[in-house]
Amino acid sequence: MFHGKAIKEKIKNGKPVVQVMLRFASPEIVELMALNGVDIVIIDNEHYPFDPQTMIAIARAVNAVGGCCVARLPNAEPARIAQVMDMGIDGVWLPSCENYEEARALVDGMKFPPVGKRGFCPIVRSADYGKGMTPSEFAAKSNEESLCFIQIESKSGVEDLDRILSIEDIDSVAIGPSDLSASYGFPGDYNNPIVTNAIKYIKSKTRAVGKCDGGMFHTAEAMAKAVASGEHLVSIGSDQQILMNRTKLMISTIQSWRENHKIS
Amino acid sequence: MLGRNNIREKMKNKEPLISCMLRFPVPATMEILALAGVDLVIIDNEHYPFNPQTLIDLVRAADVHGMATCVRVPNCEPTRIAQIMDMGVDGIMVPSVDSYEEAMQLVNAVKYPPLGTRGFCPITRAASYGMKMKPDEFAAFSNEKSFVIVQIETKSGVADLEKILSIPDVDVIEYGPSDLAASYGMPGHNDDPQIQTIVNEIISKALSAGKDVPYMVHSPEAAIEALEKGFTHISLGSDQQMITAGIRALVGEVKK
Numbered sequence: 171m172f173h174g175k176a177i178k179e180k181i182k183n184g185k186p187v188v189q190v191m192l193r194f195a196s197p198e199i200v201e202l203m204a205l206n207g208v209d210i211v212i213i214d215n216e217h218y219p220f221d222p223q224t225m226i227a228i229a230r231a232v233n234a235v236g237g238c239c240v241a242r243l244p245n246a247e248p249a250r251i252a253q254v255m256d257m258g259i260d261g262v263w264l265p266s267c268e269n270y271e272e273a274r275a276l277v278d279g280m281k282f283p284p285v286g287k288r289g290f291c292p293i294v295r296s297a298d299y300g301k302g303m304t305p306s307e308f309a310a311k312s313n314e315e316s317l318c319f320i321q322i323e324s325k326s327g328v329e330d331l332d333r334i335l336s337i338e339d340i341d342s343v344a345i346g347p348s349d350l351s352a353s354y355g356f357p358g359d360y361n362n363p364i365v366t367n368a369i370k371y372i373k374s375k376t377r378a379v380g381k382c383d384g385g386m387f388h389t390a391e392a393m394a395k396a397v398a399s400g401e402h403l404v405s406i407g408s409d410q411q412i413l414m415n416r417t418k419l420m421i422s423t424i425q426s427w428r429e430n431h432k433i434s
Numbered sequence: 435m436l437g438r439n440n441i442r443e444k445m446k447n448k449e450p451l452i453s454c455m456l457r458f459p460v461p462a463t464m465e466i467l468a469l470a471g472v473d474l475v476i477i478d479n480e481h482y483p484f485n486p487q488t489l490i491d492l493v494r495a496a497d498v499h500g501m502a503t504c505v506r507v508p509n510c511e512p513t514r515i516a517q518i519m520d521m522g523v524d525g526i527m528v529p530s531v532d533s534y535e536e537a538m539q540l541v542n543a544v545k546y547p548p549l550g551t552r553g554f555c556p557i558t559r560a561a562s563y564g565m566k567m568k569p570d571e572f573a574a575f576s577n578e579k580s581f582v583i584v585q586i587e588t589k590s591g592v593a594d595l596e597k598i599l600s601i602p603d604v605d606v607i608e609y610g611p612s613d614l615a616a617s618y619g620m621p622g623h624n625d626d627p628q629i630q631t632i633v634n635e636i637i638s639k640a641l642s643a644g645k646d647v648p649y650m651v652h653s654p655e656a657a658i659e660a661l662e663k664g665f666t667h668i669s670l671g672s673d674q675q676m677i678t679a680g681i682r683a684l685v686g687e688v689k690k
Contacts, residue, residue: 412680417470
């Protein structure tokens with residue numbers, strides 16, 4: 171059960187692909203996301219806890235309604251990447267990629283030989299438990315379809331960008347503005363020219379080699395602008411932010427009406 | 435935590451309230467609703483599954499941020515209601531209450547004697563494990579602070595409405611337009627004038643009997659409409675509906 175090729179083709183044909191971060195360990199929220207047009211659910215296991223069994227339940231939930239998911243892991247530790255891939259999760263997202271070697275470790279962890287070094291078990295959930303594919307077919311298909319996402323969030327990642335981008339199996343390069351601003355010595359100062367220039371540099375280099383720059387947006391306006399400017403892989407924040415923003419919108423509407431009518 | 439927010443008193447005094455249903459067993463969403471300013475979350479265990487241990491975790495998550503909680507259980511079965519009250523929730527909601535007798539069964543399950551017949555254990559989580567009050571004080575406190583929400587969703591419930599409203603410990607009346615329409619032989623026709631008339635009658639009778647009547651809205655515009663009509667207790671729908679609305683607005687922008 172693979173979905174990566176369809177996603178890669180969509181992007182290549184200029185069709186928008188929507189991804190959203192999942193921060194709450196809820197298969198139900200995943201179903202809601204996929205049913206409402208989200209293409210890729212990113213399970214954020216960098217900052218939020220997920221039990222391994224819950225992760226596989228989440229993969230199943232998203233697959234059941236025809237969507238797919240990618241796991242954001244805290245690092246490129248190979249055994250952990252292999253376990254996640256074995257679950258039938260369609261890819262791995264590595265935050266804070268500092269250099270070529272780390273990006274290479276991600277590819278090595280995700281892909282079977284000859285591309286990488288992932289341990290090979292051809293009867294895992296990802297292989298449909300060995301039904302319908304020969305082991306060699308599974309290995310080839312997994313290598314071809316799996317989604318390899320990295321995030322550049324530091325000065326050293328920017329400095330090694332050319333070498334990182336030379337790795338063919340990296341599909342998308344996202345930017346982490348918060349960590350990036352901190353890494354340049356201006357934490358939170360997103361409008362600092364050094365930070366904005368670094369972001370521009372990452373985006374243009376990434377696009378020039380035909381890879382995606384996955385931007386993250388929290389408002390419909392910002393997203394419309396990004397899509398109009400040719401971004402195909404867009405991220406709409408997370409379940410957490412979506413719930414918080416919607417609840418705040420509803421409550422601020424109610425509270426300001428009450429204030430205007432002197433009810434408190 | 436039972437009674438901490440005086441939510442029952444606020445319902446009685448028609449003070450401004452905001453409530454929301456919770457349908458997914460995620461303690462973090464409970465925390466977000468609390469931090470965003472929701473006063474009361476009703477966990478929907480009529481239509482959605484919750485493990486008992488998860489329920490108590492959810493209540494604890496709300497308690498961390500001082501938000502009141504209530505559980506919608508599928509019926510008036512007393513032992514289930516007692517178990518949930520023992521967790522420290524502020525109230526119980528029961529759907530489709532069809533008669534005075536059923537409403538009394540609910541009150542009996544929520545309240546200790548002399549008001550009801552709930553089994554008494556004064557060292558549960560609701561009683562702060564017996565650390566804060568003497569048993570008799572806790573029984574009186576729980577009876578005073580706990581609230582009862584009755585949903586009128588059928589023809590027979592409507593027929594018995596006045597008797598149900600006469601029960602002092604029924605604090606809140608909600609109505610269910612979908613089930614009501616079905617019960618009157620018109621499933622799906624929630625907007626039929628006959629159903630609208632019945633809904634309006636439930637609302638006005640409940641309000642004049644001094645009951646709290648929450649009004650459910652799914653958009654900022656609908657919230658303003660409800661406030662202009664004079665409703666003091668606004669319900670935001672559920673986590674499910676708010677996440678859906680948020681996702682749709684964003685995805686819609688990309689996939690026009």
